[in-house]
Structure formats: C-alpha cells, structure tokens
Amino acid sequence: MSQITTITLFKYKTLGSKLWAFGMMQFAHKPLKEVNGLQLYKLMGSGKPGFNPFADWSVYALIQIWDNEEAAKVFFEESNLMKKYRATSSENCSLFLKNMRAKGAWSGKNPFVESDTLDAQNPFIAVITRATIKTKLLFKFWNYVPISQRPLENNEGLLYAKGIGEVPFFQMATFSIWKDKESLMNYAYNSKEHAEAIVKTKELNWYSEELFSRFQPYKSLGYFKEIGKLPF
Known part of the structure; x- marks a missing residue:
C-alpha cells in the first residue's frame, strides 16, 4: 500500500502569530479540502506540558493522510497554505510516517492502512493515540x-x-516519538502506572471512541527544537 501519513508541528512565539494560528483552526479547512491526494486531515491544538488539558497557544499540529508520498511532496513544496504556515511560525517540522499498526476508530472509522514497505533497519517508532472522553468521566x-x-x-x-x-x-x-520498539514496549508493559491506566480504562470505560496507531517515521522536513535533529 502506498498510503502515508504526515504530522506537522508548528511553534508560534508572538501574540500576533498565535492569534493567526488560532484563526487558521477555522480558516484552513477550505484550502485543505481542495488538496489533491489528501484522504483525511485533522487540525489540532495542543495542551500544556505534562499532557495538561489546558491549551498551549504556542503549538499546533496538522495530521494528514495521503494517497501516496508524491501527493504529500507536492503539497509541502507548492501549497500556498503551507507557505503561509511556514512564514508565520517560528519553528515547523513535518514528519513522514508509514503505518505499522492501527486499532480502533477515529470519527467512526480506522483511516490508516498498514504499509508494506517498512524498513527493517529503521528502529524509530512514532505513536498517535486518540480518544473521545465520555462527558461524565x-x-x-x-x-x-x-x-x-x-x-x-x-x-x-x-x-x-x-x-x-x-x-x-x-x-x-x-503524539510521541521513540528511539526503538524496546523503549516503547518497556513503557507500555513494564510501567506500573501505565499498566494501572490500562486496567482503569477497561474498568471505567473512559472513552466513547478510541484509536491507537503505531508508525515508522522515515523522513522529515524543517526543524522543531524539542524534537531535535533526526537521522532522516
């Protein structure tokens, strides 16, 4: 399968740029809907450090699922929308991802197709988890x-x-990036706190919808200080 996913992170420093970014959560929909080869996109804000639910007005994310890498390449090289995002943000980084596994649903369906072109020599793993939390919980x-x-x-x-x-x-x-599968598995299965969270999820049934997806990051564009330089 040739489907790929990209996630682009944008950092904003000035009040004007933060207001612009917030406005684009509404105004970017129209141009994104007209992008060729784009199967699905999600405009997303972010929370404060430590997975705090209160907004971090300095960081926004754009997740896109593409027919193939060529469609993504055209968008990042030629799109006027992306040029505006880059000009307004102080930092931005786009990561190209191949899906390794996805389980669950996002807006009623699982949009990710498992890749058949994974690189066995690439140890890095990116994870996107998404859920709708029940109001009463x-x-x-x-x-x-x-x-x-x-x-x-x-x-x-x-x-x-x-x-x-x-x-x-x-x-x-x-969204998280891990240096290898062993690191991710150690957190997921050997962490007492995470194990308890899994038990609570099953007992209390927090979510009305949830999805867990694992990817192989293989290409990056731009720079995001908190991520640093990746070897691809």
Whole structure:
C-alpha cells in the first residue's frame, strides 16, 4: 500500500502569530479540502506540558493522510497554505510516517492502512493515540492523567511527546516519538502506572471512541527544537 501519513508541528512565539494560528483552526479547512491526494486531515491544538488539558497557544499540529508520498511532496513544496504556515511560525517540522499498526476508530472509522514497505533497519517508532472522553468521566480521567504519565519523565527512550487534540478536554490525542520498539514496549508493559491506566480504562470505560496507531517515521522536513535533529 502506498498510503502515508504526515504530522506537522508548528511553534508560534508572538501574540500576533498565535492569534493567526488560532484563526487558521477555522480558516484552513477550505484550502485543505481542495488538496489533491489528501484522504483525511485533522487540525489540532495542543495542551500544556505534562499532557495538561489546558491549551498551549504556542503549538499546533496538522495530521494528514495521503494517497501516496508524491501527493504529500507536492503539497509541502507548492501549497500556498503551507507557505503561509511556514512564514508565520517560528519553528515547523513535518514528519513522514508509514503505518505499522492501527486499532480502533477515529470519527467512526480506522483511516490508516498498514504499509508494506517498512524498513527493517529503521528502529524509530512514532505513536498517535486518540480518544473521545465520555462527558461524565471527564473529571476522573484528567485527574488520573498526571499519575499515568509519570514514567515518561526523563525516559531515555522517549524522544518527544505532546498532547494534542481537536476539542479541548473532550477529544484528546497524544503524539510521541521513540528511539526503538524496546523503549516503547518497556513503557507500555513494564510501567506500573501505565499498566494501572490500562486496567482503569477497561474498568471505567473512559472513552466513547478510541484509536491507537503505531508508525515508522522515515523522513522529515524543517526543524522543531524539542524534537531535535533526526537521522532522516
């Protein structure tokens, strides 16, 4: 399959640029809907460090699912919309991802197609998780998040992590980059706090919809200081 996914992170420093970015959460829809080869896109804000649900007005994300890499290449090289985003942001980075596995649903369906062109020599893994939290469980969920995320602090295998989302508090997602599968598995299955979070998820049934997706990052454009320089 030739489908690929890109996630672009934008950093804004000035008040004017932050207001512009917030406005584009509405005004970017029209040009994005007209992009050739774009299967699906998600405009997303972000939360404060530590997966805090309150907004971080300095960082925004754009997730895009493409028919193929060529369609993505045309967009990033020629799109007037992307040129405006780059000119307004102080930092921006686009990561190209091949899907390794995806389970669950996003807006009613699983949009990711598993790639058949993965590179066995590439150890890096990117993860996108997304969920819609049930209204009656919002307080319990966000009250527990700081506990479940403790193992991420000073985790040597974690290269980057950010909470992102479509609707603050209700529709949340996480994006993370790991140096290898072993680091991700160690967090997922050997962390007491994360294991307890999985149990609570099953017991309390936090979500009305959820999706877990794992990717192989293989190409990057631009620069984002918190991610640093990646070897592709």
